[in-house]
Amino acid sequence: MAKDTFIKMDGASVNVAYVLSFSTEKDFIEDADSKLYLHRDSKTRRSLLRSLFKHAHKQANEPSKSGGRTAH
Amino acid sequence: MSELNNPGCVLIVGANTGVPGCTFAPEKFVGAILVPRNFIIADADIPSIISKLQELTLASKANRIYPVFRFEEISDNSEEPSIATLGYGSKQVTKEGKYDWTFRIIQGGLCYQNKLRAFNKSNMKVLFIDAEDVIYGTRVSGGLAGLSLDFFYASPFKANDASNSAIFNVRFALSKPREFNEDVAFVKADQDVEEAVKGVIDIELVQLAVAANSVTVGLRTACDKVNLFDSLSAPIADGNLWLVTKNGAPVTITGVSENAGLKGWNVLFTGTGEHVITLVSPEELAAVEVGGAPENGFEAGTLKVTMP
DSSP: OOOOOEEEETTEEEEHHHHHTSSSHHHHHHHHTTTSOTTSOHHHHHHHHHHHHHHHHHHHHOHHHHOSSBOO | OOOTTOOOOOOOOOOOOOOOSSOOOOOOEEEEEEEOTTOEEEGGGGGGHHHHHHHHHTSOTTTOOEEEEOEEEEEEOOOOOEEEEOTTSOEEEEEOOOOEEEEEEOSSHHHHHHHHHTTTTOOOEEEEEETTOEEEEEEETTEEEOBOEEEEEEOOOBOOOSSSOOBEEEEEEESOGGGGTTTEEEEEOSSOHHHHSOOOEEEEEEEEEEETTEEEEEEEETTTOOBOHHHHHHHHOOGGGEEEEETTEEOOEEEEEEETTTTEEEEEEOOOEEEEEEEOOHHHHHHTTSSOTTSOOEEEOOEEEEEO
16 A cells, blocks of 8 residues: 655644545635644634645645655 | 594683783673564674664564663572582582572552563563663674573562562573673673663553544553653654554545644544554654654554544
């Protein structure tokens, strides 16, 4: 089984394949909003989830430049 | 080469007895390291013996070594040599006595003692460490090996009698005096071995909450139940460090997130029914600075959860 790739950001780690399984940012945020960053307020949480979505797509589009599993 | 009618005698010439300028004698023993029977520190690794020992504390179970420190007193039950008196009055050494040492351990308590008792029927060897950080084993071809044991025995604790606190003893009965004398191998470490080479601490996973596709797991030390969230919250929030299986088959983790409210981590995956959750090996945890030298490594137990 191939090793999953995770993006790690601000106290959470998300499987890139999971993020990419959503066709829109809105769908991803809707699903992840009740699961990730629960210790953050809603506004911060949604902002972090948006960043995760962007990073996952960036990583998928530029696999040779991603080089790791930590977003920042 | 074998030869007919040759009993294999050699000329015994003794050894030169000039006294060396620097006298070396073992200091009091302060700890030991239980090692597998096939353990050898190769000659090439002797200069970096501490790093090698640190690495082996985290190895897979078959190759792992187990430090046992804080010996506070010794009871020497070693045998005297057996001497036979012959019919005409001459005496002969018929066998050498074997080392048999019991050490009292102050730190660790009952839970630690019970961990040590798990080695009572194991078939391991041992290194000893003295108060000057000299590590003792025996010389074998290519390196330093453990000393052979007749047995290791961690006793049931003795009760506090109002004069003495509870007593925890470990006993090492060595099987070959020659290994610790003529064939001794020792290395003077350049640092405190007890501080540098520490055993792995068992951690247990605790289910704090469960919901569809999400379980909140807490981590705490198995012996003293210290919650590890505050010290490990960020590094453990990493999907690479968690393993989930169902009926033995790996389950894809979709995410892991700190849960500061419950002091645990939300582990996310899709599935219903019974799943088993654990963390990766001590070596893999140490690679991301979750435990490992010079501090203790961590090894996780398993948690069974029934997902709704």
